[in-house]
Amino acid sequence: MADTQAKDGYYYTEKHEWVKVEGDVALIGITDFAQNALGDIVFIDLPKPGKQIKAKDSLGTIESVKAAExxxxxxxxxxxETNATLGSNPQAVNAEPFDTWMVKLKNIQTSELGGLLTAAQYKEYVSKLD
Incomplete structure (x- = not known):
């Protein structure tokens, strides 16, 4: 999987989540590597709007035919906001992991972005997992 997709303009974690900042809102999803590892996603449990989240807190659960993470x-x-489409079509994450956000956050702490990986850093990190 050394050629795992990572897009510029996104920030990444070593747990294979991505964040994309659009104005004062952050979109969060999982990477191509994560969806490949999980296999067919069958259910996604996400928090309700209004919930305060800290960096590294659990945002929910992703269930696939292989595992729950x-x-x-x-x-x-x-x-x-949470992506309502995922309730009836969680497989959208498998098809388009970077275009299928799961959660939108507001009042984000942009100073925390510096602790995340760039696309190049994430690709290098993933290449060492092979």
Whole structure:
């Protein structure tokens, strides 16, 4: 999986979550590497809007045919929206992991982005996992 996809303009964690900042909102999802490792995703449990989240806190659970894994927040903020489409179509994450956000946060702590990986750093990190 050395050619695992990582897009510029996103920040990454070593647990394979991504965050993309759009204005004062952060979108959070999982990487191509994560969805490949999980296999077919069958259910995603996400927090309700209004919940305060700190960086590295659990945002919910992702269940696949292979495993159930926690989703962790790369940065702190308040849940403003969850992707309602995922309730009926969790497989969208498998099809388009970078276009399928799971949670939107507001009141984000942008200072925490410096502790995350860039696309190049994430690709290098993943290449060492092979």
């Amino acid at each position: 926690d989703l962790y927040s790369p940065i702190s903020g308040e849940v403003v």
